[in-house]
Amino acid sequence: MLNIKDLYYSYTKDESYAVKGVSFEVTEGEIFGFLGPNGAGKSTTQKVLTGLLPMQKGKAFVAGVDVRKPNEKLFNSIGVSFEHPNIYKKLSGYENLDFYRKMFSVPTEDPMKLLRLVGLEEAANKKAGGYSKGMKQRLVFARSLINKPKIWFLDEPISGLDPTTANHIKDVIKRKKEEGVTMFLTTHNMYIADELCDRVAFINEGKIALVDSPRNLKLMYGEKIIKVEYTENGQIKKENFSMIKDEDKQKLNKLISEGKIETLHSQEATLEEIFMKVTGRGLK
Amino acid sequence: MKRILSIFKRDLQNSFRDNLLLYMIIIPIILTIGLKFFIPSTQSASxxxxxxxxxxxxxxxxxxxxxxxxxxxxxxxxxxxxxxxxxxxxxxxxxxxxxxxxxxxxxxxxxxxxxxxxxxxxxGVYLDTVNFEINDIGATTPPIALYGALSIMVTAIMLGGVTTGFNIIDEKESGTIKALSVTPMTKFQFIMGKSFLGLVLPIVHVFIIVWIIGIFTPNSLLLLLMTVVSSLISLLIGFLIGVISNNQISGIANMKGIFVLLSLSVIGAMLLPLDKHIFLYWSPIYWSFMGIKDILLNDVTSTKLLINIGAILALTGIVYLSTKNKIKQGLS
Missing domain, CATH: 3.40.190 (D-Maltodextrin-Binding Protein; domain 2)
Known part of the structure; x- marks a missing residue:
């Protein structure tokens, strides 16, 4: 669904590239995470792929359309959920979606159905300018689904949302994956990437440093250690057990069978730790 | 066409819900009503x-x-x-x-x-000791009503374009241009949709003004044509204000500057003798003013009409050529 090869982009149109030779592929129904700190080139890549920025160098095909020549088919196939809530403040939530759907030449979703999906049905006829930040974000999220996109670009989809709403949005994303929608998710939030993405790409200073599934990365970069808290003689003790050494495995089995364990954590690496290991910088 | 009409409808909704734009829409009508009711002498000149x-x-x-x-x-x-x-x-x-x-x-x-x-x-009684006659100079509309209505019409035409400009500012401020850019809507459709309001509003205003003041012209189609042609320069100015202004405040500031310049040509057209009008030829608004005046006075000829329309189009063309890159860039 997405086929990108040696993509370069320079805002100053010289050798100072914001994106340098980025290549990757995303298959149908996959959620592909683009993970990187601010200014790493995530948004620039997404803008080029959605036609917001012109192609300068390299090759990019989205839904089989050459991004160098974006056409009606491309825009009918994609949905873009922007990070910043760019909505018509003087129009109601319903009017925002109703206006937007008329821009497409494919069958569209019922605006009310989408508002219900993101929990805005009661505010459907209220001016969007009076919405809270979270409500505006949900409206943008709903709008990006209006044309039933085959490829869905999500830019920080749960940024600024409270935990309940964020979980609701994540559920919608998972449901859309089940329906076969391909997703390109840009974020610097490692938890959402870990939870939702089939594969993630680490991008830093315009270059992709690594592409793999979160599970593989964690196995590859994590330690084979289990951190345990247990009670002994009425006191709580903390100890690390190797998952490889026989002696540690036996001791751990004993603690489990005696029912002394209070807490138990495997020590696989987080995506943020892996990112730091690979790029030498954090995700913030 | 569906997209163009949807953009027009959205702009219309937005204009009626935005206090500043609503003011721009109703002020020509309020001024006309003022002219009609608070200047009694507008009718007594004849x-x-x-x-x-x-x-x-x-x-x-x-x-x-x-x-x-x-x-x-x-x-x-x-x-x-x-x-x-x-x-x-x-x-x-x-x-x-x-x-x-x-x-x-x-x-x-x-x-x-x-x-x-x-x-x-x-x-058959002649009281006056001197002979006199009443000359009919063909003026059926009092000058105050005519020039008052003309000034409001030209203002309405200019405000039509400005309304378009402020709707563009609204799109820029809210970032909705970006959202529209990832739909199949083309730039041409966006420009046409935005222009629709700037064309429709002046037409509605001009005919409401004519109706309120009671200047009935047999040349309604010519008046429509002149209004549409005059709206082109107003739209161009509106787009320019839209792309160079980042918010409503800077939009107002830019509008004031441009309006002061253009108003000079309207004031000049009313006050200067005809042989001095050559100093006003640079302004497309001057040609609009003169064109509409000829139509309302039923003093229009094919030559005059062609000169007025030709001058407006030529000057609009010059302004377009010198600003098109700026506008194109601003809408990207």
């Missing part, structure tokens, strides 16, 4: 008479030669009409069959004198 129908056709026809005639069936109705805010002389006959003039008492000298002269003429 002679008008309120006649009792009992005077008979011969008398009525005679009065029609000298001005606008209104027919009433009773003296009470004539008195009511005379009491209205403008100057009008009431003429009837008393029980003895003599002509009687009904006046408020505060009319100007001519309002009283002209009907007296006509009556004397009808009776």
């Amino acid at each position: 002679s008008q008479f309120a006649l009792n129908e009992a005077l008979g056709n011969e008398v009525i026809e005679e009065f029609k030669k000298y001005g606008k005639v209104e027919i009433y069936s009773s003296n009470e109705e004539i008195s009511d009409r005379v009491n209205d805010i403008d100057d009008i002389a009431g003429i009837t006959k008393n029980e003895e069959g003599n002509f009687e003039l009904i006046l408020e008492g505060n009319e100007d000298y001519e309002t009283e004198r002209i009907p007296k002269m006509i009556i004397n003429d009808l009776q």
Whole structure:
């Protein structure tokens, strides 16, 4: 669904590239995470792929359309959920979606159905300018689904949302994956990437440093250690057990069978730790 | 077309819900109503008479030669009409069959004198010792009403474009241009959709102004044509204001600057003698003003029309060529 090869982009149109030779592929129904700190080139890549920025160098095909020549088919196939809530403040939530759907030449979703999906049905006829930040974000999220996109670009989809709403949005994303929608998710939030993405790409200073599934990365970069808290003689003790050494495995089995364990954590690496290991910088 | 109309509809909704834009939409109408009701002399510059129908056709026809005639069936109705805010002389006959003039008492000298002269003429009596004649110069609309209406029309045409400009500013401020850019909507459709309001509003305004003031022209189609052609420069200015302004405040500042410059040509067209108008030829608004004036005065000829339209289009073309890159860049 997405086929990108040696993509370069320079805002100053010289050798100072914001994106340098980025290549990757995303298959149908996959959620592909683009993970990187601010200014790493995530948004620039997404803008080029959605036609917001012109192609300068390299090759990019989205839904089989050459991004160098974006056409009606491309825009009918994609949905873009922007990070910043760019909505018509003087129009109601319903009017925002109703206006937007008329821009497409494919069958569209019922605006009310989408508002219900993101929990805005009661505010459907209220001016969007009076919405809270979270409500505006949900409206943008709903709008990006209006044309039933085959490829869905999500830019920080749960940024600024409270935990309940964020979980609701994540559920919608998972449901859309089940329906076969391909997703390109840009974020610097490692938890959402870990939870939702089939594969993630680490991008830093315009270059992709690594592409793999979160599970593989964690196995590859994590330690084979289990951190345990247990009670002994009425006191709580903390100890690390190797998952490889026989002696540690036996001791751990004993603690489990005696029912002394209070807490138990495997020590696989987080995506943020892996990112730091690979790029030498954090995700913030 | 569906997309163009949707953009137009959205802009219209937005304009009626935004206080500043709503003000721009209604101010030409308020100014016109003000001109109609608060300047009574706009109608009194030409002679008008309120006649009792009992005077008979011969008398009525005679009065029609000298001005606008209104027919009433009773003296009470004539008195009511005379009491209205403008100057009008009431003429009837008393029980003895003599002509009687009904006046408020505060009319100007001519309002009283002209009907007296006509009556004397009808009776074959010449009181004046000197000969005089009334020359009809063909002006059926009082100058104050004409120039007032013209000024409001030109303002309305300019505000149409500015409304478009402020809707673009709204799109920029809210970032919705970005959202539209990832839909199949083309830049051409966006520009056409945005232009629609800037074309429709001036047409509606101009015809409402004509209707309120009561300047009935047989050249309605020409008036429509001149309004549409004049709206092109207004739209171009609107787009320019839209792309160079990042918010409503800077939009207002830019609008003021451009309006002051263009207003000079309208003021010049009203005050300067014709031989000095050459100094106003640079302004497309001057040509709009002159073009609409000719149409309203029924003084339009093919040559005059072509010159006015040609000048507007040529000047609009020059402005377009010098600003198109800026506009293109600003809409990206």
